[in-house]
Amino acid sequence: MRYKNVDSAKAIRRAAVGLVALAALIIPAPLASASPPSAKGDDKVIELPGASSAEGIAEGEGTTFFAGDLFKGDIFRGDIRRGTARLYIDVPDGRMAVGMKVDVENGLLFVAGGTTGQAYVYDTDSGKTVATYQLTTQPAFINDVAVTPDGAWFTNSLKGELYFVPADRHGKPGEAKTLELTGPAAATPGDFNLNGIAAVRGGRTLIVAHTANEALYTVDPESGSSAEIAGAKLPNVDGIVARGNTLWAVQNMLNQVSRVRLDSRLDSFEVRDVITSPDFQVPTTAALFGGTLAVVNAKFGVPGASTFEVVLTGAR
Numbered sequence: 001m002r003y004k005n006v007d008s009a010k011a012i013r014r015a016a017v018g019l020v021a022l023a024a025l026i027i028p029a030p031l032a033s034a035s036p037p038s039a040k041g042d043d044k045v046i047e048l049p050g051a052s053s054a055e056g057i058a059e060g061e062g063t064t065f066f067a068g069d070l071f072k073g074d075i076f077r078g079d080i081r082r083g084t085a086r087l088y089i090d091v092p093d094g095r096m097a098v099g100m101k102v103d104v105e106n107g108l109l110f111v112a113g114g115t116t117g118q119a120y121v122y123d124t125d126s127g128k129t130v131a132t133y134q135l136t137t138q139p140a141f142i143n144d145v146a147v148t149p150d151g152a153w154f155t156n157s158l159k160g161e162l163y164f165v166p167a168d169r170h171g172k173p174g175e176a177k178t179l180e181l182t183g184p185a186a187a188t189p190g191d192f193n194l195n196g197i198a199a200v201r202g203g204r205t206l207i208v209a210h211t212a213n214e215a216l217y218t219v220d221p222e223s224g225s226s227a228e229i230a231g232a233k234l235p236n237v238d239g240i241v242a243r244g245n246t247l248w249a250v251q252n253m254l255n256q257v258s259r260v261r262l263d264s265r266l267d268s269f270e271v272r273d274v275i276t277s278p279d280f281q282v283p284t285t286a287a288l289f290g291g292t293l294a295v296v297n298a299k300f301g302v303p304g305a306s307t308f309e310v311v312l313t314g315a316r
Helices: 008-026
Strands: 044-047 057-059 064-068 075-079 084-089 100-103 108-112 118-123 129-134 142-148 151-156 161-166 177-180 194-200 205-210 215-219 226-228 237-243 246-251 256-262 269-275 283-289 292-297 309-314
Touching (some): 057 100, 057 292, 064 084, 064 100, 100 142, 108 142, 108 151, 118 142, 129 161, 151 194, 194 246, 205 237, 215 237, 246 269, 246 283
Parallel strands (some): 142 194, 194 237, 237 283
Antiparallel strands (some): 057 064, 064 075, 075 084, 100 108, 108 118, 142 151, 151 161, 161 177, 194 205, 205 215, 215 226, 237 246, 246 256, 256 269, 283 292, 292 309
C-alpha cells in the first residue's frame, strides 16, 4: 500500500463540509440539488468522451460526478447541471475502474479494481493516486464501494468477503482489512455474487446486493454476519444507492432501476416503483443527486457500442 501526505486543502475541505452539514440541520434543504427531468422521455444524456467502456459512477461535491472507463481504469469528471464530462485521470496501464464512491469530506475517490483484486484511492482535487491496495489474490472481482465516516468497504463478486480501507481524521488511508462473511451473503453460487454495497445507519450496517441470489442482505461490519432483507426477487441486481429508508437497485440487463422501501428494522423491503428510460442501455450503477439519479450505461452485449454515457432521470 502506498500513500501520500495530505495537504492543507483537506483541512479546508473538512471545515467547509462540516459547516454545510451543520447548516443542513438548521435550514431545510430543497429536495433536488439539480433540476430533475420532468417526465419519462425527458431524460438527459451526458457522453463520456473517448470512453471505451463504462461501469461505475460516484457523486462528488455539489453537482460533480466521477465515472470510470471499466477496462482502461481511466476516470472522468463531469457536472450534471452543465451536462458535461471530460477525462480527468489517465491512469497507469493495468488498472480497472468498476464501482466507485467519493469521500467528500476528505476529497478521496475510492475505486474498485475488478479482476486485478485491487482498490485505488485518488485525490479528487489533483487526480493523483493516493494509495493502491492489493485486497486479495485470485479469484477476484472487486466490484463496488461504500463510504462510511471511517473509510470505505469493497465487495468481491467471487468471494464471500468484504474489504475495509480505513481513513483517519486527516484523510490518510490506512492498512486494508478483510472481513469474512457468514450467512446468506457469503454464498457464491454464480459467476457474480456480491455486487453493489451501501452503508446505512452511519456505517453501522451495510446493505449488499447479491446478483446470483437476486437479493438484498444486511451485513454487520463488526462480525461479518449477514441476514436477508425479505422482499421480491431482484433479477440482475447490480449497483445500489440508499438514502434513509429508500434504496435504488440498478438491474442491468433489465434496463431498469427499482426503487424500494426498506422497513425500519431492515428486515424486509417493498418495491414502490420501477424507473425506466428509453436511454438506458444496460445500466450498472447510479449516483443520487437529490431528486435526480445519474445512471451509467455499460452496454454489456450491445452490438457496435462505441460511446458510453451517463443518463440523468428522476429518482421517483
